[in-house]
Structures are given as structure tokens and as C-alpha cells.
Amino acid sequence: MSEINAPTVGAAGNTGADISSRYYVREHHPENGTLLGFWIYLMSDCLIFACLFATYAVLGRNYAGGKTGAELFELPTVALNTTFLLISSITYGFAMLAAQKKNVRGTQLWLLVTGIFGLCFLGLELTEFHALIEEGNGPWRSGFLTAFFSLVGTHGLHVTFGIVWLVTMMFQLGKHGITGANYRRLTCLSMFWHFLDVVWIGVFTFVYLMGVLP
């Protein structure tokens, strides 16, 4: 791997190039440090969610005389929401496949589809929050609802920023096409988006499904 890329310049008699040629030596670093760095960011984000899950695990049954999860949660809505997020995951995968084929229009189209499913997810979640707050079951009502709104709200906030990033990428692709830098950004967003789906597995299992069970 440690090849020297510019030996011919040095051979041409320019002694300075011998010294500068050392900067072209390739080392055994991972080729793209950005992806590893972004992965470590995601892992730290994972710890934020771990804290919120732990809070929910502790407070999740403290209803303070208010309504319980079994009374408040509507599983068909949650199932629909889960479906939206899962479909958006595979459509993002198709965007990546289009990007690998250097198909700018295709990538933008799949990003748009992903964004629409993301918005559907967010819309349904906000409707659910709105209905809860309207009925007086806001985050102030009990420890259970505080933990619920913190955890699910933080996930929703991540999805919101994911959609902002999706739109940004659509414009970036339109302006610059699929360059190395844009592909790297798409890969980072891919990790971010799939990561949100992984967190949602925890949310629907431990918050909604467990919450409905006695």
C-alpha cells in the first residue's frame, strides 16, 4: 500500500521533490476517516438514547394517577408509523444504489421518496402528540409521560434534521452531481437514517408494545 506516487519528478533532477515526495506516501489509515468519525458520532448519539431509554425504564410505570400506556397508545397508528420508517429505509438504500451507478436523477428521486415517507412518519407522530396534549396528557402530567415525550420527541427531532439533510443533499446533487465528496455525504446520511430506524426498533418494542402489556 505504501507506494510513492511521484518518484519520476525526483528523477528529473529536482532534489527538492525528493523531500516533498514523502508527503505522497500512502499509509495504512482507513481510506476515508470521515465515515469512521461519523460512526463514532452515531455511537455517542446512541448513548443519549440509552440515557433516555433508561429514564423511561425507570419512570415508565409512574402514572401519577393519570392514564397508562395501555389506555393512551394506539397500536395500529404505531404500526403504520413503523411501516413508514421501514419503507423509508429501503428507499434510501435504493438512493445509494442509484448513486453508485452515478445516476443523479435517480438518486434525487429516491431521496425525495425517502423524505416523503419521513414526513409521513413525522406528521403521524405530531398528530399523536397533539391528541395527547389536547386531552391533558402532556409531558407535565406524569413521570411516564415526561419520559415518553423526551424519548419519542428526541427521536422525532432526529428524523426532522434527517429530512433537512435529505433536502440539502438533493440540492447539492443537483448543483455538483455525484462527486466523491457528495457520495461521502450520502453515505454518512445513509448511516444516520438507518441508525434512526434502529433506534425506532427500541422505541416501538420497549415503549409502545411493552407499554400496552400489563
Added chain:
Amino acid sequence: MSDVHTAHGHGHDHGHGHHDDDHLHAHGSFKDYTIGFILSVILTAIPFWLVMTHAVSPGATKALIVAFAAVQFVVHMVYFLHMNSKSEGGWNMMALILTIILLFIVLSGSIWVMFHMNANMMPNMNNDGGAVHGMHDMQ
């Protein structure tokens, strides 16, 4: 995965001075994403079905839905996030393992500690020393 890489590694873009631009590392294939999606749908549908139909006892349902979540987590990691022991020289996997350990400590620690707090505080919340009695038991 490697076939995609070779298919797109050559014959594209010229004139991007930087050599990193020239080949796009393929992460996953159509087959990977499809398998991942189908498995995820199945692994999501079964827990919802179990809870909504009360097919088995609540205790068994809890154990089953946690098991399905764990399997789906692995499916997402492998098919969507393309996690393997070789990506980024193994550092991805190391970071993930560290995170899982921390996650386990934070979650199990919180639940354990708070459960014991509850157990010691619950019997008598009025001020005739129920909680103090609990403290004495610990010493």
C-alpha cells in the same frame, strides 16, 4: 458486494484530480437491501401481532418481542448499515461493541438501582420510619 465494486470501479469519471473521487465504494447491493427489508417486515409484524391478538401470555409476549427486537437489530446492522468485522479496519465494530457495553451498563444499572430504591422506599411512605428502617437493613 465485490461484484458491484468491480462493476462501478472502472470506466467512470475522468478529470477529478483527487484519486479518492475516482471509485465509489459500494456499500450493499439491491439483494442486501431487499433481504434486509423483508426480514425487518417479518420481524416487526410478528411482535405487533403477538401484542394485538394476545396470542400468548403477557410474560411470554414480553420475552418474545425483546427477542424479535434483538434479531431485527442485527438484521439492520448487517443489511442496512453493512456492519462487518472488516469495515474501516475493524474500528466500526470496536466502537459498536463499546457502545453496546456502555448501553448495557447504563440501562441495567439504572433499572437495578432504581428498583432497589423503590423496594426500600415503598413499604411506608408516611414518616414512621419505614424508609429509615429500610436503610438500617442495608447496613
